[in-house]
Amino acid sequence: MSQMTRDDVRERLGNIDQIRDIIFGTQIRDYDNRFSKLEKDISLIQQEMRAQFEQLKTNFSAELKAANEIIDKKIKTLSLTTQEEAADFRQQFDRLNRRFSSSFQTLDEELDTQTNSIREELFQTKGKLQDDIAGLRDLVLQELEERFGALAQDKVSKEDIAETLFALGMRIKGTEFIPKLREAGDDGNGYKSLPFMDSGASKALKYGNGNGNGNGHGATEIHS
Template identity: 25%
Template structure:
């Protein structure tokens, strides 16, 4: 029968406790590292998609400013045209009245005819004003439709870009969690996503001809 040495038993117990303590310490460090990486990923997510949201708002502001400027120009053009027509009408009416006054004594029979001419001029001017107003209204409506369509296309393009960025970002997060992607490769992938997002935003903000 063999006798167990008490010192060997105590030594094994100490080794087990040290090993257990080391494993617990490694587990705690791993959890802290994972939390730090998740915090960093949240910051990267805010940087990427916060920038995208600001670019969208900026492009919307550009479209709205363009609409306001062009509508203001149309109103100014319409106002100038109406004022010109009014001045023209006043000049022609004044000319006709002066002509009537000069010929009143000699051509009494022509007074009625001159009145018809004045009415014809007024009718022509009124018709011209109506046509100009309708034309300006059609231009304004077409411009609004075009800008609304561009706005819709821009929203759709941005949504598609955001979806692609989110998918790539989520894939990177999943690969990081599974410990299958090297940290340098992940950083390169995130940088590529950010560059694509920046290039896409720059293309949208370029003035269109």
């Protein structure tokens, strides 16, 4: 048996990227699907608001056209001697036209403001969740590095290492870590420290096949 370095441990354990994909792959894809759904929902909302705006604009235009026709008919039926009354009708029509034009502009500005606000909130939420995932990923990798370093104090077999990492990955992926990651993302309260493993998993990783004495003595050896 020869002393095992950290590089040897990593080489025997396999590619760390594969471990990372096993732990985080499903959760990252889930977040991507949620972001895609939010993008589609925003597009649908924008389309609906645009459709409502166009319908409102059409109704206003029809009312304006009808009012214009009525005024024109009244002007034509009025005597030429009532010039002041005709001018008053024309002023009313101009005021009505300006009011509708102002309403169109206000509705358009409100629509743009609401759409931009929704998109900004989505981008901020997406960035925050990505930061949370990155922070939690760093926490996992840091924990793995610390546990690899602890192997220098105990004798652990390859089978014990593989079994411990497999159990750790399944616990993180299925029962403990990912649900808490989802809860942290849904609450929107920022990154929180999450328990990485319980005392049983910690002991299994630290002491391996049961030969660890907990006092930091002894060289690390791999049993075939």
